[in-house]
Every structure is written in C-alpha cells, then in structure tokens.
Amino acid sequence: MVCVAGCWPVLAATPVADTPECPATGCAANVAAQEISGMITVNRKLTKPSVTATVSMYQRGTAVGLGKDAAEDPLAYERSRVVIYLEGPVPADGAAAHHASFRMEQENRRFSPDVLVVPVGAVVSFPNMDPIFHNIFSLSKAKEFDLGSYDKGDSRSVTFTKPGVVYVYCHLHPNMEGTIVVAPSRYFAQAEPNGRFRLPAVPPGEYTVVAWHKAAGFFRKQVVVGPGHDATADFLIPLPAETQKQADSTHAMQHMGGH
16 A cells, blocks of 8 residues: 555555456446646746744744755745645545544644645644644634644644635744645645646546645646546646636636536
8 A cells, every 4th residue: 555645545456356246347436547647837936935023022932943944946845835636526435534644733833744735524633843832723714723722742633624725823923824725535636846746546537637836826627537548737837827817717607607
C-alpha cells in the first residue's frame, strides 16, 4: 500500500476472479481505474510577503522564535501550494469516508503545514508544539470553529463536513494563518514543487478538474477518463487577463444553466 494524492491509501491492483454475484468482466466496481495527471505552470511569484509584528507587540508567555520559510526556488514554492481535486458527480466509492489522519501543527508561531487539503468528512488535529498557548479558530463559511486556548502537548480536533476553503487563524498570534481546502471527494492532490500532480485510481467518466491557489483563485478543466485511457489536465496559473475573463464568464454561464 502506498500513500498518494493527499495521503489516500491506494492498493496495488490484483486480479479479480469471477463470482456469481459479481463477474470480474461485468461488475462496475471492477472497471479498470485510470489516472488523471498534469503539470502546474507558474511564471511569477504570487504569494505576498507576510508582514509580522515584532514579538514584543503580541508575545504571550515564553519567547518563541518565528519560523522562517525554507530557502527554495520561489516558483517551486508557488507550485507546491496549488491544490487539485475533482468537482461534480463522482463514483459512490469516491465519496466514501476518509480514514487517514490529518494534522496542522502549531510550531514556532506558525501552522505546519500552512496549506492542507482533506476530503469531506476528514478529522484534522491541531497539536500545539510551542511552549506557549495558542487559540485556533476560523470564521469561514465552510467551517466555523473556535478551539479555545491550550498549551504545549495538547491537541484539539475538528471534523470538516462541507467542501470549501477554510482559513485558520490564532487569536493570540495575528501572524499565524493557515488554509485547509476541503475537497468534495477522495480524489485530490497537492502539486509537487516541480508542478506535477496525479490523481490515481479514477474510474471512467467525465470530470471537472479544479486547481486552486490562494493568491490566484480557482481554475477548471473538463476531462474524460475512459477504460484504458488516462487523462491530462495542465494548468497555467495565473491565466492571462483576457483568458481569465473568458473562463470566469463561461463558468458563470454553466453555473446558471445548472439551476
């Protein structure tokens, strides 16, 4: 078993024997799943530098140094912050409960990771690794919560029951900001620093692939996965201005038509 696409366990394929209840050649559950893969291209830096107040302005308790971003290619950093998932109708097994564990730690007065993608129904724990109190909360439409103040070694958890983007903050440390993208199914991933991503074990069908970046927004592409046929969805983020206007207009018309 391997862990891919947001740490969803993917079992290696094994032959399936015919049974009276479900012949291997005719049962929908045994249709060979394929893969959706692609490349994220980012041509310029998108994330604005964070402005952090000096420690003395808001430090509570023991002095804790502020963590710093690891030195890396700025475009690789932007690519690794792109979340990809499938939108719209998905097979019933794709919407099944996700049993992997997810964590967003509080360490060095920062969230780690500060971008996390999980499926609907996932439970995320927020362990405090700092020798100071934190008070984690969100006012987002997809999930509103306030975990109260808790000290080092303690952890609180939240269950995310609706898809959407959840912005997470700390009442005690205004520099702290994290984002949890709640995907509507188990088909999700986060791009690698080189821009590549893959959504494995996707059954045949028509899908909308969504790419999201905090500073650039949502991008969508339609793909068709057929038996024995993988699909590709490449994204340029951000789109040129005119292309973005056309994409927004098309998506708005499709949304209105669906109602």
